[in-house]
Amino acid sequence: MARLGIYRDFLRDYARLERSVQDRVDEVFQEFEQATHAGLHLERIQGAADPRFRTIRINQYWRGVVLVPESGDLYLLLKVLGHDAAYRWAERRHASVNAATGRIEIWDITAVEETQTQLDAMASTAPRRLFDHLGDAVLNRFGVEAKVLAFARALTDVIQLEAAQEFLPETQYDALIGLAAGLTPEAVWEEISGSVSAERYDTEDLVAAIERTPERIVLVDGPDELMEVFRHPFATWKIYLHPSQERVVQAAYKGSARVTGGPGTGKTVVALHRAHHLASLGAGPILVTTFTSTLSDSLAAGLRLLADSEKVRDSIEVRHVDHLSYRIFSEEHGRPAILADREEKEIWRRIARKLDVPFSVAFLAEEWRHVVLAQQVSSAADYLVAKRAGRGRRLGARQKAQVWQALWDFQEELKRRRVWTYETICVEATRLLSAQAAKPYRHVIVDEAQDLHPVQWRLLRASVAEGPDDIFIAGDSHQRIYNNRVSLRDVGINVTGRSSRLNINYRTTAEILAWGLAMIRGETVDDMNGGLDTIKGYRSLVHGMPPELRGFGSQRNELDALAVKVAEWLEAGVEPGAIGIAARSGMLADSAVAVLERSGIPAKSLAKAREEDGVVRAGTMHRMKGLEFRCVAVIGANEHQLPPASAITPAAEDELTHIHDMQRERCLLFVACTRARERLYVSWHGAPSPFLISQDG
Ligand SMILES: Nc1ncnc2c1ncn2[C@@H]1O[C@H](COP(=O)(O)OP(=O)(O)OP(=O)(O)O)[C@@H](O)[C@H]1O
Structure with a gap:
């Protein structure tokens, strides 16, 4: 088979297609090998900016856009779009090789030129520009070429840069946005390619550049591999990790280590790969743990997808941290009576x-x-x-x-x-483990670390001997949704000098992420290690629609509109299992289920259904943690329900607790909103929640 490269956008487009069209895409590309021998029917595009772009017919309406380098037999699948949109998209695109990073870049020169005029006009009256503090030499080191350099020099605000992501060359954009966020050039290099490089690459060799761009392109060697990628279009993390993720997965740490990063940056993915990596080295048993059962189920599912050998699978145990303490306790004392x-x-x-x-x-x-x-x-x-x-x-x-x-x-x-309470069981289990010389695990991996209670941390500390790679922690303090605050040092875990941060969001569109981040910007959040956490530098690689915000006069109207919105998504081909509804209270989530069912839409509580059940799932914002959906509706974002008065300590009674309670509720809304891959809809009735901000900030 001719080798195929699949662009990540292609997979996103593919995942959105109706089943029958997906089947047709499968057929077209399964036949690729025969077709390339017999002469592939790839249509040339009249008036294209770059003659190497072609289209391929999927059916009467849909077209694939394919890049065909002059040499070699590697084809790059770029987009799936309706006929006219596919031609429009391909006409304007240009493929080039970044001389500094060696990566292929697909971009829209015409849009850069068109926008330049407007930018120049705005910049002429601005007191300062975005990159005034950086010389051309710094930008040139990232392969920022003449047209993009002029564009960057005219920027006055990071918002203009974000808006240009869609049409700028990708690695040049990555460098600019990293620098605009205040990262050092070295940190930006790390992000882009794992290490600082002074090499210059051959800009004529497109095939080599495609091979050098694994963060955006998945290469497959045959129809089986291609079908495997199509079967799990969102699981390419199985085969490809960004260098910043790979480095953490493979590292040999002298002690405990951790990875932080915003929502959707792949912390869980890294935690799973790390478990797999340590298991492959043969040193088990390994515990993978977290604090809710929905989450531990999804960790177990991820590991099933990743672990190919029985030996590896057998040396990894996935267990909710409270189940671990319960088991240790029960082995010694029998089953505890739990206080309601x-x-x-x-x-x-x-x-x-x-x-x-x-x-x-x-x-x-x-x-x-x-x-x-x-x-x-x-x-x-x-x-x-x-x-x-x-x-x-x-x-x-x-x-x-x-x-x-x-x-x-x-x-x-x-x-x-x-x-007993869950905490006292944990304390007793810790005592039992501490008294024991042999520890049950060789490595412990903790996901969603920000929400564990200190007693749970001590249990985990006691379940593994101190030593190299003993505890690996993944978490994001900005997603803390309970009141647990911990200093890792106080519970005997030292990660100083062994902490890494991920910045690229693979889940959420840039529009939803930017809106979500604006909601929590300015919050002072600890980093669990004596410092403060920051949201600087988080970005998404994909674009989509901005969030839709809607207010109503009554709950009834709000829920009726929800049913209309969900029906609209279903009509557009979104599978019911890929739609999630989040509410602050379980009662409102249940009402949403009832209203949807009355409208003939299959729906269930998030506690009772999984994605495979093929129903729309509604649940509390707390339950949404760690999950993701193509479309998310957040409902009941009202003044008095978000935050609910009952969850907030009055400032007059205790000011600091009041601030913490408000922050927790705000972060909870942030967590719910960042579960969305493509669409976010937020509604309320009466006055809106004070946490909501208008879309222009
Ligand atoms: N290297 C990668 N390639 C492709 N997709 C990736 C990669 N890393 C992560 N993803 C995808 O991004 C999404 C988010 O990943 P993951 O759940 O690991 O992020 P997270 O940082 O743990 O998120 P959160 O903190 O919001 O729970 C998933 O759909 C995952 O498959």
């Missing part, structure tokens, strides 16, 4: 009443979780000096004595009733 939430509140209420202390049930419960358990406080003296970082309300010595009495009574009551 309702009973816990009742105990706190009785204690507060009995001691006549002026503290709410919520305050006492949080103080127990976030101070006593988090810092292993076991006596009044310890409590008096315990750090209460993150706990806003200041307590004097007398108040502390009162609170300690309540906390102590609560723990005594648990003992008296012989009941």
Whole structure:
């Protein structure tokens, strides 16, 4: 078979096609080998800017756009579009080789020229320009060529640059956006190709450039490989990792290490590959863990896709962190009786009443979780000096004595009733593991690290001996959706000097990502290691529609409009399993399911269905964590539901906790919105949530 390169955009287009058209694409390219011998029917494009672009007929309406280099037998599949759009797209495109990065770049010179005039006019009155601080030599090192250089010099705002992503040469855009975000040239090089390079490449050799561009092009060697890629168009992470991801996967660390990065940057992908890599080196057993069961299910599914040998699969265990503690506990003591939430509140209420202390049930419960358990406080003296970082309300010595009495009574009551909470099970399991010389795992890999509680961290620390590659952590503090704050050092994990960051989002379109990021910009978020996390430099490689924001007069109207929107997506060929609906409350999500079903749309709660079930899934924003959908609707984004008053500590009662609560809710909305691959629809009734911002920022 002639070799085929598949451009990532082609796979996105393919995934959006109706099944019957996809089948037709499969047929066309399965026959590629025969067809190339018999003379492929690739149509030339009249008036094309670059004669190497051709189209191939899929059916009466659809066309594939293919790049045919003059030499060699490598064809590059670029786009699938309707007939007219395919010709329009191909007419304007130009393929070139970046002399500095060696990558192929497909771009629209005409658009660069057309936009230049407008930019020059705007720049003439601007006090400063975006790249004033960088000399031409810096930009030239990234192969920024004359036309793009003039374009870059006229930019006054990063928004103009983002808007030009669609038509600028790709690696030149990557370099410019990285530099505009304040990254050093070395950091930008790392991002683009894994290391700084002074090499100059042959700009005539398109085939070599295609082979050198694995971040954008998947090469296949035969029809079987091609069909495998078409079967899982979003799972190309199985075969290709960006150099910045690959480096983390393959690294040999002297101790614990971690990867951070914004939503959709491939942290989970890296965690899965890392488990696979360590297992292939033969050193098991390996634990892959996280904090919710929906997430551990999807980690297990990812590993099934990745791990080809039984030996590798057998040495990796995927387990929810609470299941791990439960198992260790039960092996020693038998099954624990677990205290229900309702009973816990009742105990706190009785204690507060009995001691006549002026503290709410919520305050006492949080103080127990976030101070006593988090810092292993076991006596009044310890409590008096315990750090209460993150706990806003200041307590004097007398108040502390009162609170300690309540906390102590609560723990005594648990003992008296012989009941346990998930946290106390974890504490006991940690004690059991610490007493044991042989640890159950050789490596531990943690995903969604930002939401683990300190007691869970201590359990994980105790389940693996300290040593090279002992613990690997993936997480993003900007996606923290519970109140757990931890300093890794305080729980015995040191990642200093072994932390990497991913910046390219593979999931969400640039439009949705930019809108989401604007929502959380300015929040002060810790990085779990004594510093602050930043959202600088995050970007997406793909473009799409901006988010759609809509307000209604009543919940009923809002839900009716949701049914219309979902029907529209289905009509456009989106499979029901690729549509997700997020609400702040489970009740509203259930109402959405009911309304959709009444409209004849198959829908289920996210807790009860998976993608394969082929139904629209609705659930709470918390449940959306770690998942992704082609289309996402976030509903009930109302003033009083997002954030809900019940989840926010009043500022007058405790200012710091108020700030943290607001941040958590804002991040929750950010998490829900960034689950969308292509379409995001956000609606509300009455006044909109204060977190929503208009699309122009
Ligand atoms: N190298 C890659 N090539 C292709 N697709 C990739 C690559 N890396 C990640 N992806 C895709 O990007 C999407 C997001 O990846 P992943 O879930 O690992 O990101 P994440 O950083 O863990 O996201 P989040 O923090 O939002 O949960 C997935 O669809 C994944 O398949």
